Amino acid sequence: MSSLAAARYGKDNVRVYKVHRDEKTGTQTVVEMTVCVLLEGDIETSYTKADNSVVVATDSIKNTIYITAKQHPVTPPELFGSILGTHFVEKYSHIHAAHVNIVTHRWERMEVDGKPHAHSFVKPGAETRDVQVDVIEGKGIDINSSIKGLTVLKSTGSQFWGFLRDEYTTLKETWDRILSTDVAANWQWRRFTGLPEVQAHFEKFNAAYDAARAITLKTFAEDNSASVQATMYKMADLILAAAPLVQTVEYALPNNHYFEVDLSWHKGLKNTGKDAEVYAPQSNPNGLIKCTVGRAGQKAKL
Structure with a gap:
């Protein structure tokens, strides 16, 4: 049955x-x-x-x-x-x-x-x-707003070092790398009692979207990133400060990798480390980093 x-x-x-x-x-x-x-x-x-x-x-x-x-x-x-x-x-x-x-x-x-x-x-x-x-x-109205498919890249200002190393590790530490990602960011609003309350706050939706997009771009560009994790947390923290009716902010950022091409085999041509200028864009596999950031005292769903 x-x-x-x-x-x-x-x-x-x-x-x-x-x-x-x-x-x-x-x-x-x-x-x-x-x-x-x-x-x-x-x-x-x-x-x-x-x-x-x-x-x-x-x-x-x-x-x-x-x-x-x-x-x-x-x-x-x-x-x-x-x-x-x-x-x-x-x-x-x-x-x-x-x-x-x-x-x-x-x-x-x-x-x-x-x-x-x-x-x-x-x-x-x-x-x-x-x-x-x-x-x-x-019960009311639940609203989740998001930005999808915003592709960004910076050619410097990103590091990744000090990570756990063991017998499975081959990745080299770097203090300067290309950082690129396809931003997926969403923010969950507190529950609204009904349509009249949504209408009363309608101006806040565009303001929050504009702030979230601007914060994402500015933080990505200006932060001397120790990791994707550290940068995305800063973004989420700033969005929560800018939009008081938002309860949580979530990011999902894939790593769009660009690898140096070793050209030393051709007449000793230097193209690694500080001499790197030519890179090979990669498709997959890729890193994928996610986080959900809530207000203090509020347990976020991971």
Whole structure:
């Protein structure tokens, strides 16, 4: 005998593009998102008894995403996700939780002749601004914000020495190396009681995102890094200080390795240590360093 232990369903990979036109200045602003909405509630009979009467069709979920994007602001994404999730929980009495994931694709305004263009944009890379919004009936709204795919590199200002050495160790100590990573950073907000409280704090979401991105870049560039671990902790600590409503900050930083190429075999050509100029970029295997940093007295999940 079996029973349904857990279930959720919805619409994934809904591509949404919205343009805001300022009629006074002629300036336009664009937002591109990929949205996923998954619903939970009294839906088990659709699985166990082939009863579709409890199913909000995924096509209807898609249509709701577009209509909501037309009728409400889509930025900050934390607010849009809260509006969208709250709609499903309030609209359908048998739906008790809505899980909304929004990936905002980065577009930057194009500069032409040194001036920002009114309606032309350039995509700088794979970087995205992601949010996960969970609207749970009777409990509130949980929001996790994140930066993904932000690739950074510095050609000096990074060290790695003093690490444990034993019979398995071949890695040499270094006091100067290339450091590169694909930043994945996320920050968990304290639980909000409902949509009105999210709306009351909506300005804090963009401010926290801007601060987290700026702190990540500035700390990465300026810290004379003893290790990825030490640098990422400094980043997280500064984000917590900048955003009082954030409970925890998490980083996952892979090492994008660049190895020196020994060219001494060719006429004694020096290309290692202080003489290194030519490197071989590596794919994998790679180091992967993670941490979760919470406020003092708060136990973080590792």
